[in-house]
Amino acid sequence: MSGHHPTTPLTPTARPHSAAAVIRKGLLLVVLVLLLAAPFLVYPIFAMKLLCFALFAASFNLLLGYTGLLSFGHAAFFGGAAYFTAHAAKVWGLTPELALVVGVAGASALGLVFGLLAIRRQGIYFAMITLALSQMFFFFCLQARFTHGEDGIQSVPRGALFGLINLSGNYAMYYFVLAVFLIGVGIIYRFVNSPFGMILKSIRENEQRAVSLGLSAAQYKLGAFVMSAALAGLAGGLKALVFQFATLTDVGWQMSGEVILMSLLGGIGTIIGPMVGAGLVVTLQNVLATSEFPVTVITGLVFMVCVMVFRRGILGEFYASRLGRKLGFGLPG
Template sequence: MNVTTHSEIAEFDALSGPAGQTRGRVLQAVFWVLLIGFVLLAPTMLYPVFVMQLLCFALFACAFNLLIGFTGLLSFGHAAFFGGAAYITGHALTAWGVPPIPGILLGAAFSAALGYVVGALAIRRQGIYFAMITLALAQIVYFFALQLPFTGGENGLQGIPRGHLFGLIDLNQTLNMYYFVAAVFLVGFLIIYRIIHSPFGQVLQAIRENEPRALSLGYNTDRYKLIAFVLSATLAGVAGSTKSIVFQFASLTDAHWQMSGEVILMTLLGGLGTIFGPVVGAFIVVALQQFLSAIGSWVQVVIGATFIACVLLFRRGVVGELARWLKVGSL
């Protein structure tokens, strides 16, 4: 039997009461302003290609957080959707001459279909069994990426053309490409934000907190979890497709199990189940990888040490601890 202390009750009241809700709305508005301001002004302060990489991984982490943070499902195989969409989009643009937006939509459609297959098989199990099924199926996708002729094998799919947006805007121009990526990220982030705050998102959070109770209320929890899985896979595919156009390259690294580990790390560092946490976590990981690249493989040691420090000092992640410190329900 769990015992709730007076301090825990007071903290809950502070977070869920009118004052806490008002603070939460104000701080969310502040975060929105900071996020949009950063996206718009970043090319004037930072290397645009670095920021494009950051935005792609931030969308990937937000898509993953929709599954683990708001549905309670841990997937070890999200790299399959990220990398698979990158290959599909890259092949469509290279071999078929498809424009960028239809190419991204093809990659997203592939990830949605793959997510439906993987999700339909995996949600029959729970906990670590669910996670291991997703990992096993993702390794099959990795094997196909290695063996299929159009993927380029170990060399990857190179020379992916960026093309022209609507036939008019040349995406080979760095700033044009940047603002296209920024628009993709903001649209994807808005979709995730809307899902979280919709009645559907509330049901997902109920399943995360107490699935038997949600089931007793008449909700088909397996159907909700499958839809959440497909949505998460689709948005992860959008992130992978966009990244392949940015770097004009799709490689086995995008579909490797280590990529699944990186997105888990980003989500945990930023704050599991928070709105803006995955963006912060992605920034931390990508920044460490970029600015410490001179030390070679030691960068993984630094990232690992950062993760350990975060787990010990910020158990709720950076944004999660900030929300707790400011006594707001969610950021």
């Protein structure tokens, strides 16, 4: 949708100072090594769950951070794609990569429908509309035959990648998940730094001016919405393959709330922040999973604390801190 636009990027992003650049590169290397070694350090299923939710949070943040649109219905794309992928892998017998394609295509189609309806209203209404639409999709999943209601789709085969590489072992599966995750993050990075991403930022900062430059704000927003839905779908489909089931939990409003929390906690508008937030939230859930104490009390409290005193999130606060500025990170664009 973008490519052919006559305008060049409105503001080139400032080059980071050298300290920040060096730190970034160093950290990136450390993280890559950790990601490669992860299944030998922690339980592989847990590592895969982290990656799925990190991708989900990053895709959500693509919308909120770069267009300012708060979607309260991203569970529909995440959980919907989980159902589509699971159905494609189990009933149609597709290989995992093709099942993922089915999931992403379904999530994109849902995103297009939701987006066309929701971008007719702004701000707070946008949040309520996406929430209502995702609740509608929840009831659809509750009653539709292929989702198997309360049971969900169980024992989904992981299959063989390209029909060749058997993914039933956790190590093989982990590296497949990691590859998909890296591709997803790469797409997000590329998207954010493309002319399309720049235009989105300009619309977020000053919509009237962007419109007066001849940009169709609504179309760009819709494009970002579908893109975000597709990537959320990629994360959801991947999760269905990892855990080998798709259930109603993934389409419920609680899931939409969780992904908002991940982004808010990590730092809205930064690429890394939401992934850090996802890691923290998933770890927290795992720690509390065995106790009687309901996780929602903690997540609710974290929500309130974030909104009251911590609105930039962990990474945002660091970037804005004296140390962060000294090192040249500056405020995230």
